[in-house]
Amino acid sequence: MKMQTVAVLGAGAVGSYVIWGLAEKPGIRLGVLAEGERAARLKANGIGINGRTYRPEVWAPEEAHGVDFLVVCLKYGALPGAMDSIRKAVGAHTVVMSLMNGVDSEERIAAEVGDAHVIRSLIKVASHKEADGFHFDPDATLGIIFGEQEAPFQSERVQAIVELFEGSGIHYRVTEHIREEMWAKFRLNVCNNLPQAILGAGVGCYRDSVHMQAISDGLRRELEAIAAAKGIDLRIADAAAGRGSAVPPTARYSTLQDLDAGRHTEIDMFSGALMRMGAELGIPTPYNEYTYHMIKALEEKNDGRFDYTGSEAVTWAK
Structure with a gap:
């Protein structure tokens, strides 16, 4: 398993950290899922992160179908309306990581696409929005913590995510106690x-x-x-x-x-x-x-x- 295509759903405070971290990662395609006016705005303006404008690809959910890695970074209230986009993007081998707050977004996503697609995770990043976009301190950010709920903890998909994050700007840690x-x-x-x-x-x-x-x-x-x-x-x-x-x-x-x-x-x-x-x-x-x-x-x-x-x-x- 190799993460060669990565889609981010939700380019706000959390999504901006993922985009920032993977933007310079060689050998991958990085895109943001968006439709309509929001897609047009992202294509025209990009995403402001730490004083720089980033321009990941912008994909409609259908265009992202079968993506290797889907990272969901939405606000909680936006999740029900995004389920159709998640279903359209997830293919047979897609791994879904939810970096949303709380403890039930994974279960809600799994109910739509199947629990086998979902890996449990959390993120610790202090990000805030200013006039020119989102800002955070990369060095002080603890980053993404993820893992399997049961053995084998060093699963194929865990190793693939580690390989993706390795050498990027993203701080990460694998845990055997993700719940x-x-x-x-x-x-x-x-x-x-x-x-x-x-x-x-x-x-x-x-x-x-x-x-x-x-x-x-x-x-x-x-x-x-x-x-x-x-x-x-x-x-x-x-x-x-x-x-x-x-x-x-x-x-x-x-x-x-x-x-x-x-x-x-x-x-x-x-x-x-x-x-x-x-x-x-x-x-x-x-x-x-x-x-x-x-x-x-x-x-x-x-x-x-x-x-x-x-x-x-x-x-x-x-």
């Missing part, structure tokens, strides 16, 4: 992404406020209880992760970045997913329920739902 590591990143997103987004402050708030830390801890307890009920031992991931990466106290993670920009967030993939799993397992999730509804209300605020003029009908306080 645990995916849930550890999920925990980081839930416990650090969400309370900060409600407060609207940098991540230093967890260090400087016992109240913010208490909220984060409450979310963590619920997530870890659900993980344990699913047989996922997060201590394994904690041992593999080491110290992690240094983050300035001003850092604003993706959920807060979305709210800052007036976009809808991925809260359905975070607390929404935990609420569903908790209900299935009989595990209460009050911290996640409150967080879910607060962030949904902040999305509504961004949508202008509460832009009252004073001429509306009165409400009654009871």
